[in-house]
Amino acid sequence: MSDTQSENSDYDHFASIPWCAPHLRGSRIITGSPRSRIVKPNGEDSLYAETLKSQSTILAMLEVYEEPESPTERVDSLKTFITLGSGLNGYPDVCHGGIVSAILDEVTNLLIPVNQQRGFIPDVPYMTAYLNTTFLMPVPTCATILAQARILKVEGRKYLSEGWIEDANGSILARAEVLYVALKSSL
Structure with missing residues (x-):
């Protein structure tokens, strides 16, 4: 399946x-597959593009954000819908905590390339400096979740964001605060 077919399928x-x-509708709503779901020849993003892209792990993943009214505005928040399979279980029907943290790390990071393309964040690699996760309730598998992210602050090379995972009823299951730092040189 091509990346375009996968995106349409998701x-x-x-x-x-x-x-x-309802989250996918609106004149300024932008949707697409996260860049991390696309296989790259250098092996970058292989965790989400290959390992976690299957019927038993992450069946589907779609990022959604609202295009700001002005092209001079930064995109400060983003939603990501994710359907989780049983291959991510820690306990029966419950997503492993390490995967929950990885999802929060990934979703909060999705705001970086969106804003790099818009010229609001320098187009350099960023890496996670810390990820503080709070688990509030079990994240179910064989279910669809909504992971949201919001920029809290961009200061020099530092990019601070928060993210949270909700179930279909809007209950918050886990949350995280994440600090990314721009690398001084490429990897």
Whole structure:
């Protein structure tokens, strides 16, 4: 399946879920597959593009954000719909805590390339400096979740954000505060 087919398939998957569909509509809503879901020849992002891209792990993943009214505005928040399979279980029907943290790290990071393309964040590699995760309730598998991210502060080479995971009812299951730092040189 090509990346375009996968993106359309993911969109169609979430558009068919009643509680997800309203988030995908609107004149300024932008949707797409996260860049990390695309296989790259150098092996970058292979965790999400290959290992966690299967019927038993992450079946589908779609990022959604609202295009700011002005091209001079930064995109400060983003939603990501994710359908989790049983291959991510820690306990029966419960996502492993390490995967929950990885999802929060990934989703908060998705705001970086969106804003790099818009010229609001320097186009350099960023790496996680810290990720503080709080687990509030079990994250279910064989279920669709909504992971949201918001920029808290951009200061020099530092990019601070927060993220949280919700279930279909809007209950917050886990949250994280994440600090990314721009590298001084490429990897």
